[in-house]
Amino acid sequence: MNPDAADPAVDGGPLDDAPWPDKLKARVTTPGPDPAIHGYAVEGDLARHYGLAEGVLLALTGELPAVEQAAAFEVAFHFLSPAPVNEAPAHAAVVARICDVTTSAMAGTAAIALAEQAHAVVGAHAGLLAELGAGKGAGAGAWAAADDEERASVARLRAALRERGVVLASLEADVGRMPALLATLWFAGLTRAEPIEAALTLARLPAALAEAFATPSHSYRDYPVLLPPVSYRDPP
Amino acid sequence: MKPIVTHVARADHGEHRYFGERVLSGLLGRETYTGLMALAVLGRSLSREDVEVLDALAVSVTAADPRIWPLKVARLVASYGEMLAGFAAGQLAMMGTYVSPRIIGDAAEQLARLQVTLDGTRGSDAEGDVVGAHVAATPRLAGYGIPLRERDERFDALRAFMARRGRAEGAHWRAQEALSTWIWREKRLAPNIGIGLAAALLDLGCSPVQAGAFATFLIEHTFAANAFEAAGQREPLMQRLPADRVEYVGAPRRLSPRAGRSATSR
Numbered sequence: 001m002n003p004d005a006a007d008p009a010v011d012g013g014p015l016d017d018a019p020w021p022d023k024l025k026a027r028v029t030t031p032g033p034d035p036a037i038h039g040y041a042v043e044g045d046l047a048r049h050y051g052l053a054e055g056v057l058l059a060l061t062g063e064l065p066a067v068e069q070a071a072a073f074e075v076a077f078h079f080l081s082p083a084p085v086n087e088a089p090a091h092a093a094v095v096a097r098i099c100d101v102t103t104s105a106m107a108g109t110a111a112i113a114l115a116e117q118a119h120a121v122v123g124a125h126a127g128l129l130a131e132l133g134a135g136k137g138a139g140a141g142a143w144a145a146a147d148d149e150e151r152a153s154v155a156r157l158r159a160a161l162r163e164r165g166v167v168l169a170s171l172e173a174d175v176g177r178m179p180a181l182l183a184t185l186w187f188a189g190l191t192r193a194e195p196i197e198a199a200l201t202l203a204r205l206p207a208a209l210a211e212a213f214a215t216p217s218h219s220y221r222d223y224p225v226l227l228p229p230v231s232y233r234d235p236p
Numbered sequence: 237m238k239p240i241v242t243h244v245a246r247a248d249h250g251e252h253r254y255f256g257e258r259v260l261s262g263l264l265g266r267e268t269y270t271g272l273m274a275l276a277v278l279g280r281s282l283s284r285e286d287v288e289v290l291d292a293l294a295v296s297v298t299a300a301d302p303r304i305w306p307l308k309v310a311r312l313v314a315s316y317g318e319m320l321a322g323f324a325a326g327q328l329a330m331m332g333t334y335v336s337p338r339i340i341g342d343a344a345e346q347l348a349r350l351q352v353t354l355d356g357t358r359g360s361d362a363e364g365d366v367v368g369a370h371v372a373a374t375p376r377l378a379g380y381g382i383p384l385r386e387r388d389e390r391f392d393a394l395r396a397f398m399a400r401r402g403r404a405e406g407a408h409w410r411a412q413e414a415l416s417t418w419i420w421r422e423k424r425l426a427p428n429i430g431i432g433l434a435a436a437l438l439d440l441g442c443s444p445v446q447a448g449a450f451a452t453f454l455i456e457h458t459f460a461a462n463a464f465e466a467a468g469q470r471e472p473l474m475q476r477l478p479a480d481r482v483e484y485v486g487a488p489r490r491l492s493p494r495a496g497r498s499a500t501s502r
Contacts, residue, residue, distance in 0.1 A: 013301070014383075014384035015301060015303055015304075015384065017384070018384045022481070023481055023482060023483040024477060024481060024482050024483070025482075025483055025484075025485050026482050026483065026484045026485065026486065027484075027485055027486045028486055029486075030484045030486070030489075031479050031482045031484070032479055036489060038486060038487045039486065039487035039488055039489050039490040040491075040492050041489070044495075045491065045492050045495045046492065048495070048498075049492055049494035049495050049498065050492065050494065062487065064492060064493070102318070104318065104321060105318075105320070105321065108321060108324065112324075112328070228237060228239075228240060229237055229238075229239040230239060230240045230241075230242050231239035231240070231242070232241075232242050232243070232244075232245065232246035232253065233241055233242070233243055234243070234253075234255075234256040235255050235256050235279045235280065236243075
Protein backbone atom coordinates (compact mmCIF):
# COMPACT_ATOMS: atom_id res chain seq x y z
CA MET A 1 0.00 0.00 0.00
CA ASN A 2 1.23 3.46 -0.87
CA PRO A 3 2.11 4.99 2.50
CA ASP A 4 1.04 8.39 1.17
CA ALA A 5 -2.42 7.19 0.19
CA ALA A 6 -5.38 8.47 2.11
CA ASP A 7 -7.44 5.99 4.08
CA PRO A 8 -10.64 5.73 2.01
CA ALA A 9 -12.60 4.68 5.08
CA VAL A 10 -11.75 7.99 6.70
CA ASP A 11 -10.62 10.29 3.93
CA GLY A 12 -13.23 9.89 1.19
CA GLY A 13 -14.68 13.19 0.02
CA PRO A 14 -14.87 15.58 -2.91
CA LEU A 15 -11.31 16.84 -2.33
CA ASP A 16 -10.02 13.26 -2.33
CA ASP A 17 -11.98 12.25 -5.41
CA ALA A 18 -10.92 15.16 -7.64
CA PRO A 19 -7.74 15.03 -9.75
CA TRP A 20 -4.88 17.23 -8.47
CA PRO A 21 -1.22 17.68 -9.44
CA ASP A 22 1.09 15.61 -7.26
CA LYS A 23 3.86 18.21 -7.15
CA LEU A 24 4.10 21.82 -6.04
CA LYS A 25 5.35 24.02 -8.89
CA ALA A 26 8.39 26.23 -8.25
CA ARG A 27 8.57 29.17 -10.63
CA VAL A 28 11.35 31.38 -9.25
CA THR A 29 13.69 29.59 -6.84
CA THR A 30 15.02 26.14 -7.60
CA PRO A 31 14.82 24.08 -4.45
CA GLY A 32 17.85 22.16 -3.28
CA PRO A 33 21.43 22.66 -2.16
CA ASP A 34 22.53 25.00 -4.99
CA PRO A 35 19.55 27.33 -5.38
CA ALA A 36 19.03 29.60 -8.34
CA ILE A 37 16.71 32.57 -8.72
CA HIS A 38 15.16 32.88 -12.15
CA GLY A 39 17.90 30.55 -13.38
CA TYR A 40 20.94 32.36 -11.93
CA ALA A 41 22.92 30.50 -9.28
CA VAL A 42 22.64 32.42 -6.04
CA GLU A 43 25.86 31.35 -4.38
CA GLY A 44 28.20 30.90 -7.33
CA ASP A 45 27.01 33.76 -9.52
CA LEU A 46 24.71 36.42 -8.04
CA ALA A 47 26.52 36.69 -4.71
CA ARG A 48 29.85 37.16 -6.47
CA HIS A 49 28.88 39.53 -9.26
CA TYR A 50 25.77 41.51 -8.28
CA GLY A 51 24.62 43.91 -5.62
CA LEU A 52 21.58 43.66 -3.42
CA ALA A 53 19.46 46.02 -5.51
CA GLU A 54 20.18 43.97 -8.62
CA GLY A 55 19.19 40.81 -6.78
CA VAL A 56 15.92 42.34 -5.63
CA LEU A 57 15.12 43.59 -9.13
CA LEU A 58 15.95 40.17 -10.57
CA ALA A 59 13.57 38.51 -8.11
CA LEU A 60 10.78 40.99 -8.78
CA THR A 61 11.09 41.24 -12.56
CA GLY A 62 12.66 37.94 -13.64
CA GLU A 63 15.59 39.63 -15.36
CA LEU A 64 18.83 41.23 -14.27
CA PRO A 65 18.61 45.01 -14.60
CA ALA A 66 20.85 47.29 -16.61
CA VAL A 67 23.38 49.26 -14.56
CA GLU A 68 21.29 52.46 -14.81
CA GLN A 69 18.14 50.63 -13.72
CA ALA A 70 19.87 49.21 -10.64
CA ALA A 71 21.23 52.65 -9.80
CA ALA A 72 17.78 54.22 -10.14
CA PHE A 73 16.29 51.48 -7.97
CA GLU A 74 18.89 52.03 -5.24
CA VAL A 75 18.22 55.75 -5.17
CA ALA A 76 14.44 55.26 -5.12
CA PHE A 77 14.81 52.58 -2.43
CA HIS A 78 16.66 55.02 -0.19
CA PHE A 79 14.05 57.74 -0.79
CA LEU A 80 11.28 55.26 0.05
CA SER A 81 12.98 53.78 3.11
CA PRO A 82 11.80 56.14 5.88
CA ALA A 83 8.97 54.71 7.95
CA PRO A 84 8.05 57.55 10.31
CA VAL A 85 6.48 56.52 13.57
CA ASN A 86 3.51 58.82 13.05
CA GLU A 87 2.42 56.67 10.11
CA ALA A 88 0.45 53.50 10.80
CA PRO A 89 3.06 50.83 9.87
CA ALA A 90 5.84 51.92 12.23
CA HIS A 91 3.29 53.07 14.80
CA ALA A 92 1.67 49.62 14.77
CA ALA A 93 5.06 47.91 15.01
CA VAL A 94 5.96 50.09 17.98
CA VAL A 95 2.68 49.27 19.75
CA ALA A 96 3.30 45.59 19.06
CA ARG A 97 6.72 46.00 20.65
CA ILE A 98 5.17 47.66 23.68
CA CYS A 99 2.92 44.58 23.89
CA ASP A 100 6.15 42.56 24.17
CA VAL A 101 5.42 40.33 21.17
CA THR A 102 7.90 38.08 19.39
CA THR A 103 10.13 39.49 16.65
CA SER A 104 8.05 37.49 14.19
CA ALA A 105 4.87 39.19 15.37
CA MET A 106 6.52 42.60 15.13
CA ALA A 107 7.78 41.84 11.63
CA GLY A 108 4.38 40.50 10.64
CA THR A 109 2.60 43.54 12.01
CA ALA A 110 4.94 45.95 10.23
CA ALA A 111 4.83 43.98 6.99
CA ILE A 112 1.04 43.80 6.86
CA ALA A 113 0.66 47.51 7.57
CA LEU A 114 3.37 48.45 5.08
CA ALA A 115 1.81 46.23 2.43
CA GLU A 116 -1.59 47.81 3.03
CA GLN A 117 -0.02 51.27 2.87
CA ALA A 118 1.77 50.35 -0.36
CA HIS A 119 -1.45 48.96 -1.82
CA ALA A 120 -3.23 52.23 -1.00
CA VAL A 121 -0.40 54.30 -2.50
CA VAL A 122 -0.35 52.30 -5.72
CA GLY A 123 -4.14 52.35 -5.91
CA ALA A 124 -4.12 56.13 -5.59
CA HIS A 125 -1.61 56.33 -8.45
CA ALA A 126 -3.25 53.80 -10.79
CA GLY A 127 -3.79 56.56 -13.34
CA LEU A 128 -0.13 57.49 -13.23
CA LEU A 129 0.93 53.88 -13.80
CA ALA A 130 -1.45 53.73 -16.76
CA GLU A 131 0.12 56.89 -18.18
CA LEU A 132 3.62 55.47 -17.69
CA GLY A 133 2.49 52.28 -19.38
CA ALA A 134 1.28 54.33 -22.33
CA GLY A 135 4.70 55.96 -22.56
CA LYS A 136 3.45 59.37 -21.46
CA GLY A 137 5.84 59.94 -18.57
CA ALA A 138 4.83 61.16 -15.13
CA GLY A 139 3.93 64.64 -16.34
CA ALA A 140 2.50 67.25 -14.05
CA GLY A 141 -1.24 67.92 -13.92
CA ALA A 142 -2.81 65.51 -11.44
CA TRP A 143 0.65 64.39 -10.34
CA ALA A 144 2.09 67.84 -9.75
CA ALA A 145 3.99 68.70 -6.59
CA ALA A 146 1.71 69.99 -3.86
CA ASP A 147 4.20 72.38 -2.27
CA ASP A 148 7.80 73.54 -2.21
CA GLU A 149 8.83 70.79 0.21
CA GLU A 150 7.83 68.22 -2.40
CA ARG A 151 9.62 70.17 -5.10
CA ALA A 152 12.76 70.23 -2.99
CA SER A 153 12.54 66.47 -2.43
CA VAL A 154 12.14 65.82 -6.15
CA ALA A 155 15.09 68.11 -6.80
CA ARG A 156 17.17 65.97 -4.42
CA LEU A 157 15.93 62.84 -6.21
CA ARG A 158 16.95 64.31 -9.58
CA ALA A 159 20.38 65.18 -8.22
CA ALA A 160 20.93 61.77 -6.66
CA LEU A 161 19.93 60.05 -9.87
CA ARG A 162 22.13 62.35 -11.94
CA GLU A 163 25.13 61.52 -9.75
CA ARG A 164 24.47 57.86 -10.58
CA GLY A 165 24.26 58.65 -14.30
CA VAL A 166 20.50 58.50 -14.55
CA VAL A 167 18.42 61.28 -16.09
CA LEU A 168 14.68 60.73 -16.28
CA ALA A 169 12.64 62.98 -18.54
CA SER A 170 9.59 62.31 -16.33
CA LEU A 171 11.20 64.14 -13.46
CA GLU A 172 11.83 67.33 -15.37
CA ALA A 173 8.17 68.36 -15.00
CA ASP A 174 6.76 69.82 -11.76
CA VAL A 175 5.93 66.37 -10.49
CA GLY A 176 5.15 65.33 -6.91
CA ARG A 177 7.42 63.23 -4.71
CA MET A 178 5.56 59.92 -4.86
CA PRO A 179 4.79 60.17 -8.59
CA ALA A 180 8.48 60.88 -9.16
CA LEU A 181 9.50 57.84 -7.13
CA LEU A 182 6.98 55.60 -8.89
CA ALA A 183 8.30 56.85 -12.23
CA THR A 184 11.81 55.99 -11.05
CA LEU A 185 10.74 52.48 -10.03
CA TRP A 186 9.07 52.16 -13.43
CA PHE A 187 12.35 53.07 -15.13
CA ALA A 188 14.08 50.46 -12.94
CA GLY A 189 11.86 47.79 -14.48
CA LEU A 190 8.98 47.60 -12.02
CA THR A 191 6.15 48.12 -14.47
CA ARG A 192 3.29 46.39 -12.69
CA ALA A 193 1.42 47.21 -9.51
CA GLU A 194 2.46 43.99 -7.74
CA PRO A 195 6.25 44.44 -7.82
CA ILE A 196 5.89 48.15 -7.12
CA GLU A 197 3.87 47.39 -3.98
CA ALA A 198 6.49 44.81 -3.02
CA ALA A 199 9.30 47.36 -3.45
CA LEU A 200 7.48 49.97 -1.34
CA THR A 201 6.95 47.37 1.40
CA LEU A 202 10.53 46.10 1.30
CA ALA A 203 12.01 49.59 1.31
CA ARG A 204 10.25 50.63 4.51
CA LEU A 205 10.40 47.39 6.46
CA PRO A 206 13.88 47.86 7.99
CA ALA A 207 13.14 51.34 9.32
CA ALA A 208 9.71 50.33 10.63
CA LEU A 209 11.22 47.36 12.45
CA ALA A 210 14.14 49.41 13.71
CA GLU A 211 11.70 51.92 15.22
CA ALA A 212 10.03 49.04 17.04
CA PHE A 213 13.33 47.48 18.15
CA ALA A 214 14.38 50.85 19.57
CA THR A 215 11.23 51.01 21.70
CA PRO A 216 11.41 49.43 25.16
CA SER A 217 9.07 46.48 25.44
CA HIS A 218 6.45 46.64 28.20
CA SER A 219 6.67 50.43 28.06
CA TYR A 220 2.90 50.83 28.33
CA ARG A 221 3.04 53.94 30.51
CA ASP A 222 5.47 55.63 28.18
CA TYR A 223 3.10 55.40 25.21
CA PRO A 224 0.62 58.24 24.44
CA VAL A 225 -2.42 55.99 24.49
CA LEU A 226 -4.77 58.93 23.97
CA LEU A 227 -3.26 59.76 20.55
CA PRO A 228 -5.11 60.14 18.29
CA PRO A 229 -8.09 61.09 20.46
CA VAL A 230 -11.04 58.68 20.31
CA SER A 231 -14.43 59.57 21.71
CA TYR A 232 -17.14 57.02 22.48
CA ARG A 233 -20.79 57.66 21.62
CA ASP A 234 -23.63 55.22 22.11
CA PRO A 235 -24.86 53.96 18.73
CA PRO A 236 -27.61 56.14 17.26
CA MET B 237 -7.20 67.49 17.10
CA LYS B 238 -10.79 66.39 16.39
CA PRO B 239 -11.60 63.12 18.20
CA ILE B 240 -12.37 60.02 16.18
CA VAL B 241 -15.91 58.96 17.08
CA THR B 242 -16.41 55.31 17.99
CA HIS B 243 -19.62 53.48 18.73
CA VAL B 244 -17.76 50.31 19.70
CA ALA B 245 -16.63 50.54 23.27
CA ARG B 246 -15.30 52.50 26.20
CA ALA B 247 -13.54 51.36 29.37
CA ASP B 248 -15.39 52.99 32.27
CA HIS B 249 -14.50 52.80 35.94
CA GLY B 250 -15.79 49.42 37.10
CA GLU B 251 -17.68 48.72 33.90
CA HIS B 252 -17.20 48.41 30.15
CA ARG B 253 -19.54 49.74 27.53
CA TYR B 254 -20.02 47.92 24.24
CA PHE B 255 -22.31 49.37 21.57
CA GLY B 256 -24.47 51.08 24.13
CA GLU B 257 -24.70 48.05 26.40
CA ARG B 258 -23.11 47.67 29.83
CA VAL B 259 -20.97 44.56 29.58
CA LEU B 260 -20.91 43.38 33.19
CA SER B 261 -24.26 44.57 34.47
CA GLY B 262 -26.20 44.14 31.22
CA LEU B 263 -24.75 41.59 28.84
CA LEU B 264 -23.21 39.11 31.27
CA GLY B 265 -25.51 36.11 31.63
CA ARG B 266 -27.82 37.35 28.88
CA GLU B 267 -25.82 37.61 25.70
CA THR B 268 -24.23 34.73 23.77
CA TYR B 269 -20.97 34.68 21.83
CA THR B 270 -22.87 34.80 18.55
CA GLY B 271 -24.97 37.63 19.94
CA LEU B 272 -21.78 39.55 20.71
CA MET B 273 -20.72 39.00 17.11
CA ALA B 274 -24.06 40.45 16.00
CA LEU B 275 -23.39 43.48 18.19
CA ALA B 276 -19.92 43.79 16.64
CA VAL B 277 -21.23 43.88 13.07
CA LEU B 278 -24.68 45.42 13.40
CA GLY B 279 -24.10 47.63 16.43
CA ARG B 280 -27.34 46.38 17.96
CA SER B 281 -28.56 43.25 19.71
CA LEU B 282 -30.57 40.63 17.90
CA SER B 283 -33.47 38.68 19.40
CA ARG B 284 -32.79 35.21 20.78
CA GLU B 285 -34.60 33.75 17.75
CA ASP B 286 -32.43 35.71 15.33
CA VAL B 287 -29.26 34.69 17.16
CA GLU B 288 -30.36 31.07 16.76
CA VAL B 289 -30.48 31.66 13.01
CA LEU B 290 -26.98 33.14 13.16
CA ASP B 291 -25.80 30.06 15.05
CA ALA B 292 -27.35 27.86 12.38
CA LEU B 293 -25.60 29.88 9.67
CA ALA B 294 -22.28 29.46 11.46
CA VAL B 295 -22.81 25.72 11.73
CA SER B 296 -24.00 25.29 8.15
CA VAL B 297 -20.99 27.14 6.71
CA THR B 298 -18.50 25.08 8.69
CA ALA B 299 -16.12 23.49 6.18
CA ALA B 300 -12.87 23.18 8.08
CA ASP B 301 -10.95 20.64 5.99
CA PRO B 302 -7.28 21.64 6.45
CA ARG B 303 -6.69 21.27 2.73
CA ILE B 304 -9.06 24.12 1.81
CA TRP B 305 -6.83 26.91 0.59
CA PRO B 306 -7.13 29.66 3.23
CA LEU B 307 -7.11 27.05 5.99
CA LYS B 308 -3.99 25.54 4.46
CA VAL B 309 -2.35 28.98 4.77
CA ALA B 310 -3.25 29.00 8.46
CA ARG B 311 -1.67 25.57 8.95
CA LEU B 312 1.48 26.36 6.98
CA VAL B 313 2.18 29.49 9.00
CA ALA B 314 1.19 27.91 12.33
CA SER B 315 3.47 24.95 11.68
CA TYR B 316 6.34 26.72 13.42
CA GLY B 317 4.36 26.63 16.62
CA GLU B 318 2.52 29.95 16.82
CA MET B 319 -1.25 29.63 16.61
CA LEU B 320 -1.94 33.35 16.29
CA ALA B 321 0.43 33.80 13.36
CA GLY B 322 -1.35 31.00 11.52
CA PHE B 323 -4.74 32.39 12.42
CA ALA B 324 -3.79 35.87 11.20
CA ALA B 325 -2.30 34.57 7.95
CA GLY B 326 -5.41 32.50 7.30
CA GLN B 327 -7.54 35.59 7.75
CA LEU B 328 -5.44 37.44 5.18
CA ALA B 329 -5.94 34.59 2.73
CA MET B 330 -9.64 35.48 2.74
CA MET B 331 -8.93 38.87 1.19
CA GLY B 332 -9.15 37.39 -2.29
CA THR B 333 -11.78 37.52 -4.98
CA TYR B 334 -12.75 33.89 -5.41
CA VAL B 335 -12.17 31.84 -2.25
CA SER B 336 -13.57 34.34 0.17
CA PRO B 337 -16.66 34.97 2.24
CA ARG B 338 -16.50 38.49 0.86
CA ILE B 339 -18.35 36.97 -2.08
CA ILE B 340 -21.33 36.77 0.26
CA GLY B 341 -21.29 40.57 0.38
CA ASP B 342 -21.50 40.60 -3.42
CA ALA B 343 -24.28 38.00 -3.36
CA ALA B 344 -26.16 40.04 -0.77
CA GLU B 345 -25.84 43.23 -2.78
CA GLN B 346 -27.15 41.48 -5.89
CA LEU B 347 -29.95 39.78 -3.98
CA ALA B 348 -31.02 43.01 -2.30
CA ARG B 349 -31.35 44.61 -5.73
CA LEU B 350 -33.36 41.67 -7.02
CA GLN B 351 -35.64 41.68 -3.97
CA VAL B 352 -36.62 45.30 -4.62
CA THR B 353 -37.50 44.63 -8.24
CA LEU B 354 -39.24 41.34 -7.44
CA ASP B 355 -41.48 42.94 -4.85
CA GLY B 356 -45.09 42.45 -5.90
CA THR B 357 -44.45 39.91 -8.63
CA ARG B 358 -44.56 36.80 -6.44
CA GLY B 359 -46.28 33.92 -8.20
CA SER B 360 -47.05 35.96 -11.31
CA ASP B 361 -45.72 35.45 -14.81
CA ALA B 362 -43.66 38.58 -14.38
CA GLU B 363 -41.46 36.96 -11.72
CA GLY B 364 -39.44 34.93 -14.22
CA ASP B 365 -38.99 37.97 -16.46
CA VAL B 366 -37.71 40.07 -13.56
CA VAL B 367 -35.26 37.37 -12.51
CA GLY B 368 -34.09 36.89 -16.11
CA ALA B 369 -33.49 40.62 -16.50
CA HIS B 370 -31.60 40.66 -13.18
CA VAL B 371 -29.34 37.81 -14.28
CA ALA B 372 -28.71 39.47 -17.64
CA ALA B 373 -27.76 42.72 -15.92
CA THR B 374 -25.41 41.04 -13.40
CA PRO B 375 -22.06 40.21 -15.01
CA ARG B 376 -20.72 38.00 -12.22
CA LEU B 377 -23.53 36.36 -10.33
CA ALA B 378 -22.36 35.40 -6.86
CA GLY B 379 -23.67 32.39 -4.96
CA TYR B 380 -24.06 29.85 -7.74
CA GLY B 381 -21.95 26.94 -8.88
CA ILE B 382 -20.18 24.44 -6.66
CA PRO B 383 -16.65 23.16 -7.14
CA LEU B 384 -15.96 19.41 -7.11
CA ARG B 385 -19.59 18.33 -6.63
CA GLU B 386 -23.05 18.86 -8.09
CA ARG B 387 -24.84 20.29 -5.10
CA ASP B 388 -23.76 22.20 -2.03
CA GLU B 389 -24.83 20.04 0.87
CA ARG B 390 -24.46 23.05 3.17
CA PHE B 391 -27.04 25.03 1.22
CA ASP B 392 -29.46 22.10 1.17
CA ALA B 393 -29.12 21.66 4.94
CA LEU B 394 -29.59 25.39 5.54
CA ARG B 395 -32.63 25.46 3.27
CA ALA B 396 -34.20 22.62 5.28
CA PHE B 397 -33.40 24.44 8.55
CA MET B 398 -34.94 27.69 7.31
CA ALA B 399 -38.11 25.85 6.31
CA ARG B 400 -38.31 24.04 9.67
CA ARG B 401 -37.91 27.30 11.58
CA GLY B 402 -40.44 29.18 9.51
CA ARG B 403 -37.72 31.44 8.08
CA ALA B 404 -38.30 30.59 4.44
CA GLU B 405 -40.88 33.35 4.07
CA GLY B 406 -38.38 36.17 4.50
CA ALA B 407 -38.39 38.56 1.55
CA HIS B 408 -34.76 37.92 0.63
CA TRP B 409 -35.00 34.18 1.17
CA ARG B 410 -37.97 34.13 -1.23
CA ALA B 411 -36.00 36.23 -3.72
CA GLN B 412 -33.17 33.72 -3.41
CA GLU B 413 -35.57 30.86 -4.09
CA ALA B 414 -36.94 32.60 -7.18
CA LEU B 415 -33.40 33.28 -8.40
CA SER B 416 -32.18 29.76 -7.63
CA THR B 417 -35.17 28.20 -9.41
CA TRP B 418 -34.56 30.36 -12.50
CA ILE B 419 -30.81 29.71 -12.60
CA TRP B 420 -31.22 25.97 -12.19
CA ARG B 421 -33.85 25.88 -14.95
CA GLU B 422 -31.92 28.07 -17.39
CA LYS B 423 -28.28 27.35 -16.58
CA ARG B 424 -28.27 24.14 -14.55
CA LEU B 425 -26.25 25.89 -11.84
CA ALA B 426 -27.12 24.97 -8.26
CA PRO B 427 -27.06 27.48 -5.40
CA ASN B 428 -24.16 27.38 -3.00
CA ILE B 429 -24.03 28.26 0.68
CA GLY B 430 -23.05 31.82 -0.23
CA ILE B 431 -26.48 32.77 -1.60
CA GLY B 432 -28.13 31.07 1.37
CA LEU B 433 -26.05 33.05 3.84
CA ALA B 434 -26.65 36.25 1.91
CA ALA B 435 -30.42 35.78 1.92
CA ALA B 436 -30.61 34.80 5.58
CA LEU B 437 -28.38 37.68 6.69
CA LEU B 438 -30.35 40.23 4.66
CA ASP B 439 -33.55 38.95 6.27
CA LEU B 440 -31.91 39.46 9.67
CA GLY B 441 -31.56 43.13 8.78
CA CYS B 442 -27.95 43.16 7.60
CA SER B 443 -26.80 45.47 4.85
CA PRO B 444 -24.81 43.76 2.07
CA VAL B 445 -21.57 45.09 3.59
CA GLN B 446 -22.57 43.75 7.02
CA ALA B 447 -23.52 40.41 5.43
CA GLY B 448 -20.04 40.12 3.94
CA ALA B 449 -18.42 40.92 7.27
CA PHE B 450 -20.65 38.47 9.11
CA ALA B 451 -19.84 35.70 6.68
CA THR B 452 -16.16 36.27 7.42
CA PHE B 453 -16.59 36.22 11.18
CA LEU B 454 -18.89 33.19 11.20
CA ILE B 455 -16.11 30.93 9.92
CA GLU B 456 -13.35 32.16 12.22
CA HIS B 457 -13.66 29.04 14.33
CA THR B 458 -12.49 26.96 11.35
CA PHE B 459 -9.26 28.97 11.30
CA ALA B 460 -8.94 28.72 15.06
CA ALA B 461 -9.28 24.94 14.91
CA ASN B 462 -6.69 24.52 12.19
CA ALA B 463 -4.22 27.04 13.56
CA PHE B 464 -4.49 25.60 17.06
CA GLU B 465 -3.92 22.03 15.94
CA ALA B 466 -1.14 22.92 13.48
CA ALA B 467 0.74 24.97 16.08
CA GLY B 468 0.69 22.01 18.42
CA GLN B 469 1.78 19.56 15.73
CA ARG B 470 4.73 21.65 14.43
CA GLU B 471 4.53 19.31 11.46
CA PRO B 472 7.82 19.07 9.51
CA LEU B 473 5.92 18.28 6.31
CA MET B 474 4.07 21.57 6.62
CA GLN B 475 7.32 23.43 7.28
CA ARG B 476 9.07 21.83 4.32
CA LEU B 477 7.88 19.51 1.58
CA PRO B 478 10.39 16.92 0.34
CA ALA B 479 12.30 18.25 -2.68
CA ASP B 480 10.98 15.43 -4.87
CA ARG B 481 7.47 16.84 -4.38
CA VAL B 482 8.45 20.11 -6.06
CA GLU B 483 8.66 20.59 -9.81
CA TYR B 484 10.71 23.56 -11.05
CA VAL B 485 9.12 25.14 -14.11
CA GLY B 486 10.88 28.53 -14.12
CA ALA B 487 13.73 29.93 -16.18
CA PRO B 488 16.42 27.36 -17.02
CA ARG B 489 19.86 27.56 -15.44
CA ARG B 490 21.83 30.36 -17.01
CA LEU B 491 25.07 32.25 -16.51
CA SER B 492 24.82 35.94 -15.72
CA PRO B 493 26.54 38.39 -18.10
CA ARG B 494 29.09 39.37 -15.42
CA ALA B 495 29.88 35.76 -14.57
CA GLY B 496 30.29 35.10 -18.29
CA ARG B 497 32.73 37.99 -18.69
CA SER B 498 34.59 36.93 -15.57
CA ALA B 499 35.00 33.42 -16.93
CA THR B 500 36.26 34.57 -20.35
CA SER B 501 38.71 37.08 -18.89
CA ARG B 502 40.45 34.37 -16.87
